[in-house]
Each structure stands twice: as C-alpha cells, then as structure tokens.
Amino acid sequence: MNLFVQELKKLLALTKADPKSLAAGIIAPTVILIIFALTFGNFVSLKLAVVNDDVGTLGAAFEETVFSQTSPLSGESYFEAIEVDKDEAQGLYEQGRVNGILTIPVDFSERLESGEPAQVLYVFDNYNTDMAKNLRLYLDEGIFAFYQEHMPNMEIKVQREYAVGAQLDWFAIIAVGVFMLAFLMGSMFNFLYLLNKERVHATLSEYRLAPASLLPTFAARIVVALLAGVVGAAVNALLVWLLTGVNLACGLLAILPVLLMLGVAFVSFSAIVSLTVRKFSGAAMLSMVTAVVAWFLSGATTSVKYATGALLDVALALPSSYGLSQIRAAVFSVDQSVGGLLATGKGWIVMTVYAVVLATAAWLIYRKRMGGGGR
Amino acid sequence: MRIIRIIGKELVSVKENIPFNLATIISPLLFLLAFVVMVSGGITIPVETQPASSESAFLQTTTNCVAPDGTPYLKLEEASAEGAPDGRSADRFIVEEEPSISENGATGTITHLVNDVNSNMTKNYANRLTGALVNYINENREANTVEVIEETRYESDIPWDESFAVSTLVFGAMLAGLLFGQLSMTSEWENATIKLLILSPCSAAKTATGKVAGACIKAFVAGAVLVGVVALLYDRTLISGLWLVVALCLMYVIFASLGFALGIAVRSTMTAFLVSLVISLCLWVAGGGFGDLSYFGNAAQMVGSVNPATYALDAVRYAYFGGVVNFTPLIVLAVGAAVTITLVCMLYICWLKSERAIS
Numbered sequence: 001m002n003l004f005v006q007e008l009k010k011l012l013a014l015t016k017a018d019p020k021s022l023a024a025g026i027i028a029p030t031v032i033l034i035i036f037a038l039t040f041g042n043f044v045s046l047k048l049a050v051v052n053d054d055v056g057t058l059g060a061a062f063e064e065t066v067f068s069q070t071s072p073l074s075g076e077s078y079f080e081a082i083e084v085d086k087d088e089a090q091g092l093y094e095q096g097r098v099n100g101i102l103t104i105p106v107d108f109s110e111r112l113e114s115g116e117p118a119q120v121l122y123v124f125d126n127y128n129t130d131m132a133k134n135l136r137l138y139l140d141e142g143i144f145a146f147y148q149e150h151m152p153n154m155e156i157k158v159q160r161e162y163a164v165g166a167q168l169d170w171f172a173i174i175a176v177g178v179f180m181l182a183f184l185m186g187s188m189f190n191f192l193y194l195l196n197k198e199r200v201h202a203t204l205s206e207y208r209l210a211p212a213s214l215l216p217t218f219a220a221r222i223v224v225a226l227l228a229g230v231v232g233a234a235v236n237a238l239l240v241w242l243l244t245g246v247n248l249a250c251g252l253l254a255i256l257p258v259l260l261m262l263g264v265a266f267v268s269f270s271a272i273v274s275l276t277v278r279k280f281s282g283a284a285m286l287s288m289v290t291a292v293v294a295w296f297l298s299g300a301t302t303s304v305k306y307a308t309g310a311l312l313d314v315a316l317a318l319p320s321s322y323g324l325s326q327i328r329a330a331v332f333s334v335d336q337s338v339g340g341l342l343a344t345g346k347g348w349i350v351m352t353v354y355a356v357v358l359a360t361a362a363w364l365i366y367r368k369r370m371g372g373g374g375r
Numbered sequence: 376m377r378i379i380r381i382i383g384k385e386l387v388s389v390k391e392n393i394p395f396n397l398a399t400i401i402s403p404l405l406f407l408l409a410f411v412v413m414v415s416g417g418i419t420i421p422v423e424t425q426p427a428s429s430e431s432a433f434l435q436t437t438t439n440c441v442a443p444d445g446t447p448y449l450k451l452e453e454a455s456a457e458g459a460p461d462g463r464s465a466d467r468f469i470v471e472e473e474p475s476i477s478e479n480g481a482t483g484t485i486t487h488l489v490n491d492v493n494s495n496m497t498k499n500y501a502n503r504l505t506g507a508l509v510n511y512i513n514e515n516r517e518a519n520t521v522e523v524i525e526e527t528r529y530e531s532d533i534p535w536d537e538s539f540a541v542s543t544l545v546f547g548a549m550l551a552g553l554l555f556g557q558l559s560m561t562s563e564w565e566n567a568t569i570k571l572l573i574l575s576p577c578s579a580a581k582t583a584t585g586k587v588a589g590a591c592i593k594a595f596v597a598g599a600v601l602v603g604v605v606a607l608l609y610d611r612t613l614i615s616g617l618w619l620v621v622a623l624c625l626m627y628v629i630f631a632s633l634g635f636a637l638g639i640a641v642r643s644t645m646t647a648f649l650v651s652l653v654i655s656l657c658l659w660v661a662g663g664g665f666g667d668l669s670y671f672g673n674a675a676q677m678v679g680s681v682n683p684a685t686y687a688l689d690a691v692r693y694a695y696f697g698g699v700v701n702f703t704p705l706i707v708l709a710v711g712a713a714v715t716i717t718l719v720c721m722l723y724i725c726w727l728k729s730e731r732a733i734s
Contacts, residue, residue: 020643020646024646032656038661040666044670071498072494072497073494073495117517118520122523124525125527126527128533128534128535129444130535132532133448136506137506144508147512151519152519155482158484158487159471163490167493185649192645200565281392281395282393282394282398285399286394286398288649289398289652290405293409296413305463305465306416306465311412334492340461340462
C-alpha cells in the first residue's frame with residue numbers, strides 16, 4: 001500500500017510539474033467538440049437559386065410551398081430561396097454558392113390549369129449520393145405540400161406518432177460521445193506521456209532494481225491516468241452543457257462506473273502496445289489513433305442500430321459501443337440498448353472482460369519490460 | 376548539394392523509428408477503412424411496414440422510390456406484431472387507409488411511427504415517406520402533377536462511400552505532413568542531436584528546406600499507399616492524375632512546414648502527435664470532409680474559406696470525379712505552400728538565433 005501511495009504521489013507530482021499531459025487531454029477533445037458544434041450543431045437551409053418564369057400564379061405558389069417546408073432536424077426550412085434571373089443563377093451555381101437551380105417555366109400555371117402535368121427544371125450538384133438524395137427528397141416535400149394545397153380532392157394524410165419518449169438534437173447525441181472520447185484520450189495520453197517522460201529521463205531503470213513487486217506502481221499509473229481522464233472529461237462536460245444544455249452531471253452515478261471500466265480497458269490497451277513495440281512514440285501514436293477509430297465505430301456519430309454486416313459485428317465487439325449506449329441512456333433518460341443489442345447486462349460483461357483481460361496482459365508486459373525482482 | 380544531404384539524412388532516419396513511420400501510414404488507413412465501412416450501407420435505410428408490403432399497393436411501389444442508379448431509399452421489413460416496436464426496430468410506416476389515386480382525387484392515411492430519438496433519422500424517414508407518396512401519386516395520375524426534369528453536375532451520383540474514401544486522402548495528407556514535419560525536429564531532441572543542429576554551419580534556410588522536403592517525400596510515400604488502397608477499393612479512372620498529384624503535394628508542403636514549426640514549438644513527439652491528429656481531424660471536418668459545407672452555417676463557411684482542406688478537397692474531388700474546371704483551389708494551395716514554407720524558414724532562423732545566443 002505504501003508503495004502504491006508513494007508512486008501515486010510521484011506521478012501526481014510529475015503531472016503537476018508538466019501540465020502538458022493534462023492540457024493535451026483537455027484541449028484536444030475541446031477542439032473536436034467545437035468543430036462538431038460548428039458543423040453538426042449548425043445545420044442550415046440548403047441554398048437554391050430560383051428562376052420563376054411562370055406567367056401565372058401557381059408558379060409563385062409552388063415556390064412558396066417548396067421553400068416553406070421545415071426540417072424536423074433543425075426546425076429550419078429545407079431550402080433557402082435565392083431569387084435571381086437565369087444568368088445570375090448559373091453564375092452562383094458555377095461558383096458553388098448555391099446547391100442548385102430550380103427553374104419554373106413560363107407555362108407552369110397554364111399546364112396545371114388545363115389539367116396537364118407541369119414540369120420544373122432542377123439543376124443540382126450531386127456531390128455524393130447522400131447530398132443528391134437530400135436535394136431530391138427535400139424538393140419532394142415541397143411538391144407534396146403543393147399537391148395538398150392545390151390538387152383538387154387531395155386528401156392524403158400523413159401523421160407522425162412517437163414510440164420513443166423524446167426527440168434529441170443530433171449534435172447533442174454526438175457531444176455525449178465526445179465527452180466519452182475526452183475521458184479516454186485524457187487517460188491514455190496521461191499514461192503514455194508520463195511513461196515516456198520517465199523513459200526520456202532514464203528513471204525507469206529504478207524499476208529494474210526494485211526489490212518489491214511492481215504491481216502497486218502499475219496500479220498507481222492506471223489510477224493517475226484515470227484521474228487525468230476525469231479532469232479532461234469534466235472540462236468537456238462543462239463545454240457540452242454550454243453548447244447543448246445537456247447536463248452530464250445528472251447521470252454521474254451511472255456514468256462513472258462505465259468510464260472506470262472503459263478507462264481501464266483503453267489505458268491497458270495503450271500500455272500493451274507502447275510497452276510491446278520497441279519504439280515508444282510509434283506505438284503510442286497507434287494506440288491513440290485506434291481509440292479514436294474505435295470511437296467512430298462505436299456509434300459516435302451514427303447509431304449502431306442501422307449497422308449491418310461487418311460494421312455491426314465490429315461495433316458489437318467493441319466495449320465502447322456498450323459504454324456509449326449506457327452513458328447516453330443515463331444522460332437522456334431514454335433506452336439506448338437497441339432492443340437488447342447493447343443490453344446493459346451484456347455490456348457490463350463485455351466491458352469487464354475487456355478490462356480484466358487487457359489489464360492482466362498489460363500488467364504482465366509491464367512487469368516483464370520494467371523488470372524488477374518482485375515476490 | 377547540402378540540401379540533398381539533409382534530405383538524405385531525413386530519409387535514412389526512417390530506420391531509427393520504423394514503428395512511428397509505419398504508424399503514420401497506417402493511421403489514415405485506419406480512418407479510411409473505418410469511414411468507408413461506416414457509410415457502406417449507403418442511402419438505404421430499413422423501415423418496418425404494417426401491413427406487409429405484399430398487402431398494400433402503395434407499399435409495394437415504395438420499392439420503386441429509388442435513386443437514379445437504382446439504389447432504393449427504403450428496405451421494407453414487415454412489422455413483427457402490432458403494438459409498440461422494440462428498440463431495435465426501425466421506424467414504421469403504417470397504412471391506416473390504403474392510398475387511392477385517380478384523376479379525380481387522392482385519399483389515404485399513412486402514419487409514420489417514429490422509433491429513434493435522433494431527430495436526424497426522423498427527418499430521413501419523413502423525407503423518404505414523402506418521396507414515396509409523390510412517386511405514387513405521379514405514377515397513378517397525370518393531371519395537376521409536377522414532373523421534375525433533372526440536370527446534375529455529375530453524370531451519375533457519386534457513391535457516398537467512394538466520396539468519403541477520396542476525401543480521406545486529404546485527411547491523410549494533412550496528418551502525414553504534420554507528423555513527418557514535426558518528427559524532423561522532435562527527433563533531434565529525442566536523439567540529443569539538437570545542439571549539433573543549432574551549431575551547424577549550414578544555412579538555416581537550407582536546413583529548414585531540407586527537413587521540410589524530406590518530410591514531404593515521406594508524406595508522399597504515405598499518400599501513395601492511401602491512393603493505392605483507394606484504387607484497390609474502387610474501380611474508377613482518374614479524371615486528372617496531375618491534379619491529384621499537384622493538390623496532394625501542395626498539401627504535403629503546407630502541412631510538413633506546419634509540422635516542422637509544431638515540432639520546434641512543442642519539442643515532444645508525443646504531444647506533437649496528439650496536436651497533429653486533432654488539427655488534421657478538425658481541419659478535415661471543418662473543410663467539408665465529413666459532410667458538405669453547404670449544410671452548415673455562416674461560421675462554418677467562414678472557417679472553410681480559410682481552411683486549406685476545403686480547397687484540397689475540391690481539387691482532389693475534381694481529380695477523381697470531374698465537374699467544373701476551377702483552378703482556384705490549386706492556386707490557393709500553391710500560394711499557401713509558398714507562404715507557409717517561407718514563414719517557417721523565417722521562424723527557424725529566428726529560433727536558431729535565439730538558441731545560439733543562449734548557447
């Protein structure tokens with residue numbers, strides 16, 4: 001116990017003397033969160049240039065319905081109209097300042113009033129299949145609304161009901177994932193950084209001469225790493241609250257055990273990689289990158305619910321998928337188990353197995369690499 | 376001649392830290408594979424139906440609601456039982472009253488039962504239902520309908536996963552440039568050769584240029600591996616190989632220079648690595664790598680206009696997919712490269728002077 005305490009004090013002093021190990025775990029996820037806030041927390045209407053050549057009134061009515069449909073994601077209109085003439089529209093489109101051009105021809109009203117189908121010309125940037133799908137379907141929203149208002153005897157009703165207790169903003173869901181990433185990155189980086197610092201200062205040789213078991217020192221390193229992760233996560237949680245209003249403190253009692261288990265698993269993983277591979281920096285780098293990639297694959301930005309095939313298999317094999325599901329469930333008070341796919345009981349088994357196996361492996365490698373007598 | 380020797384030394388130093396250099400190649404590869412797998416499902420999402428699609432003419436025709444390349448927007452699954460779906464179930468379309476479309480009118484009631492807390496998915500399902508209804512109405516009547524004549528920038532929609540893979544090349548270029556650039560300096564501290572560097576009689580500008588050039592060459596090799604993997608994954612003929620090479624090389628120069636400056640500032644490979652990873656990821660997302668910038672607000676647009684990744688993405692996408700020829704991205708990157716390497720050389724000269732004064 002004494003050795004554990006002494007090692008703890010030493011590592012805390014080392015951390016205090018070189019706050020870079022903490023700053024990195026705070027600044028990195030903060031920057032990631034801000035960038036996601038600027039993008040996924042800030043959806044706006046897609047810009048369309050509109051050229052309305054229609055001589056009747058239905059063209060204007062069509063334009064009005066297309067540009068007044070609102071998205072359940074942002075509450076904003078799907079489209080923002082930029083009313084210009086044909087040449088200006090083409091110029092804006094070529095410059096990439098609008099996503100497309102909607103041209104309502106001169107005979108739009110005439111054709112509809114005479115019972116014929118009308119046409120509109122839709123020029124747009126099919127940047128990728130997702131953007132193209134959105135541009136097509138957003139226009140369909142406007143067309144359907146136009147049918148409901150102007151098609152005689154149009155009585156098709158679309159109702160929306162909810163089988164879930166809430167609707168959450170996409171960025172808020174991602175932000176809770178970034179909170180978990182902040183904890184993991186902060187923990188892993190602290191462990192790696194302090195170990196590397198002692199390697200550079202050549203104080204690791206003292207471990208080889210230690211008469212006692214190195215287990216308390218290993219445990220102390222894990223504890224300090226987890227504490228560093230908590231600091232990073234706390235700062236990130238404050239930022240999440242400021243940006244989204246989501247209060248992570250509400251679910252703290254449920255969140256902390258999850259973070260503890262994931263932290264032990266990920267820090268142990270980074271220990272294994274960095275102590276096994278000869279050159280520390282490359283190994284450390286690989287373990288951090290793997291953690292970020294695992295974060296993405298665990299449903300950080302898209303739910304595991306829609307994953308299929310290899311993606312689903314990978315997601316279900318990662319402990320962070322279960323951890324993230326439980327953290328989100330605690331924060332948003334909604335079931336995130338995906339119908340049992342990420343069930344709490346199963347999640348705890350997976351996370352515990354990862355933590356125990358990786359920590360054991362990390363300890364064995366630590367003992368071997370650091371040397372020492374031990375009993 | 377001295378620059379050649381400095382470049383040679385930087386290339387030979389790869390042997391000193393093979394794991395780091397391998398990790399610099401593997402890291403963007405991991406991201407590439409992860410992102411490609413994440414969006415490999417494309418634009419098709421599952422939906423439960425009530426009743427089964429075979430019992431509803433409308434539901435049957437939703438399978439005709441497809442993208443021009445034939446990819447369906449919806450994959451229909453029969454709802455297992457009436458009542459609330461479980462957490463694993465997709466959203467549900469319930470045909471309360473079968474839509475009936477004729478030249479005289481249209482009736483019907485459809486309920487969209489939302490089963491995902493994510494409002495983005497609610498939007499996705501709502502859009503697809505509306506699209507299916509418009510498609511059904513247009514197929515069954517002519518009067519008072521609106522037909523959309525499309526004219527798209529690209530002949531066919533660029534597949535989402537392929538678009539992602541190509542944009543990951545830019546992420547890889549930034550990460551490799553930063554990592555190799557910072558390593559060219561941090562390795563001097565780690566190998567305790569920093570004093571030799573400070574006291575070197577070689578001109579500071581040549582040293583800086585040589586180191587950045589060495590980092591660029593290493594980044595080029597890393598980029599070539601990524602391009603090769605993308606070529607193996609997707610059978611697409613490049614529109615312009617020259618655009619690709621020029622755009623990526625200019626990015627290597629910019630980010631190797633920035634990495635070099637980062638290495639001087641931070642002095643630790645570990646910290647510099649984390650900073651490099653975060654910078655690359657953030658610039659890539661903020662440049663439109665994860666989603667087109669037009670989705671995002673004015674702040675994102677402003678950041679995008681000064682972000683080299685935005686221009687690199689435009690150039691690399693043109694190299695693969697064609698579109699409107701626009702030299703602006705390459706010009707901006709070229710100017711950026713020239714300015715960055717000049718500033719970095721000046722920074723190195725100033726740093727060297729201060730270190731020599733201390734020494």
